[in-house]
Amino acid sequence: MRRIVIPELLDTDSGTPAEVRGSLRDLRFFNSRFGGIRTATHLIEQVALQTGIRSLSLLEVAAGTGYVAGRTRSRLRHHGIALETILLDRSRAHLNGSQPSVVADARALPFPDASFDLVSSNLFVHHLEPDELIEFVREGLRVCRRAVLINDLIRHPLHLFLVYAGLPLYRSRLTRHDAPASVRRAYTMEEMRAMLSRTGAPRLDFSRHYLFRMGVIIWKEGE
Numbered sequence: 001m002r003r004i005v006i007p008e009l010l011d012t013d014s015g016t017p018a019e020v021r022g023s024l025r026d027l028r029f030f031n032s033r034f035g036g037i038r039t040a041t042h043l044i045e046q047v048a049l050q051t052g053i054r055s056l057s058l059l060e061v062a063a064g065t066g067y068v069a070g071r072t073r074s075r076l077r078h079h080g081i082a083l084e085t086i087l088l089d090r091s092r093a094h095l096n097g098s099q100p101s102v103v104a105d106a107r108a109l110p111f112p113d114a115s116f117d118l119v120s121s122n123l124f125v126h127h128l129e130p131d132e133l134i135e136f137v138r139e140g141l142r143v144c145r146r147a148v149l150i151n152d153l154i155r156h157p158l159h160l161f162l163v164y165a166g167l168p169l170y171r172s173r174l175t176r177h178d179a180p181a182s183v184r185r186a187y188t189m190e191e192m193r194a195m196l197s198r199t200g201a202p203r204l205d206f207s208r209h210y211l212f213r214m215g216v217i218i219w220k221e222g223e
Contacts, residue, residue: 001157001193009174011092011127022172024094026179028067029122029169035210036122036151040072042207043149043215047118048081051146055082056117057200059143060105061136062124063087065092068151069120086116107135109143120149126186130195137199141220146200148215153186158211160184165177 009015010023031037048054060069067086073083087101088109095101104110106124119140125133139146153159160183170176187195189206195217196204205217 001155001160003155003187005129006184008127008181010152010178013091015172015174017023017093018045019050019172020093023174023178024065026170026172026175027064030179031122032070032071035127035213036068037071037075039151039207039209039213039215040068040122040149041075043120043151043207043217044072044076044081044083045079046148046205046207047149053117053146054080056146057084057086058118058120059086059088059109059111061088061109061119061121062127063089063101063121063122065096066099066101068122070098076149088223095211107132107139109139111143113142114145115143117144117146118149119144119147120151120153120189123153123182125150125152126182134198135194137196137201137218141199141218144220147220148218150192150214150218152192152214153183154208154212154214155183155186155188156212159186162211183212192216 013020047137069085073085076083085099087095087099088104089095092103128136137148152163160180163179167176201218202220207215209215
């Protein structure tokens with residue numbers, strides 16, 4: 001199944017305010033039920049395990065409402081890991097004031113070098129073309145002290161079939177367009193590995209998760 005880039009409506013808020021809110025609620029549903037929060041939790045637990053650090057700061061890029069970051073922080077607290085989060089999104093309309101946040105471009109992060117332990121993204125990098133993805137990761141490595149975390153979809157024909165089967169569940173017209181578009185423009189793990197090898201990171205850790213999710217830890221130093 002080859003990669004096809006189809007513009008996603010939520011990227012440009014191409015709908016009514018109610019449709020945008022509905023699409024953001026759909027994203028909460030996907031992340032809660034289909035592996036997003038589970039994958040985010042696993043990645044941060046791995047960083048804590050390998051570094052021995054139990055209190056971490058995290059910049060969540062393309063964070064939307066911050067639902068994933070908030071739920072992940074709650075889960076980690078029960079495992080003895082403290083997570084301090086700041087949200088970043090290109091659209092102020094996506095942020096809801098639930099956590100400290102900033103409006104900015106993911107490829108030009110408005111922070112000094114080594115400002116956070118971790119820079120993370122969820123369901124974001126499939127929106128980027130390969131050169132843009134590498135630019136984002138390099139910027140994330142500049143801003144982080146430990147690692148950049150990627151939590152995203154895996155492109156696969158069965159994944160696309162399941163997305164179409166779930167269309168009646170989606171609340172927003174935007175989601176009914178964007179969900180299959182996201183799978184079509186997502187990367188395979190092999191493609192992601194080849195792209196990230198160009199970032200100069202000393203180590204890449206990949207993991208597969210429930211319902212065609214990939215997790216990647218891009219280490220700044222060889223932990």
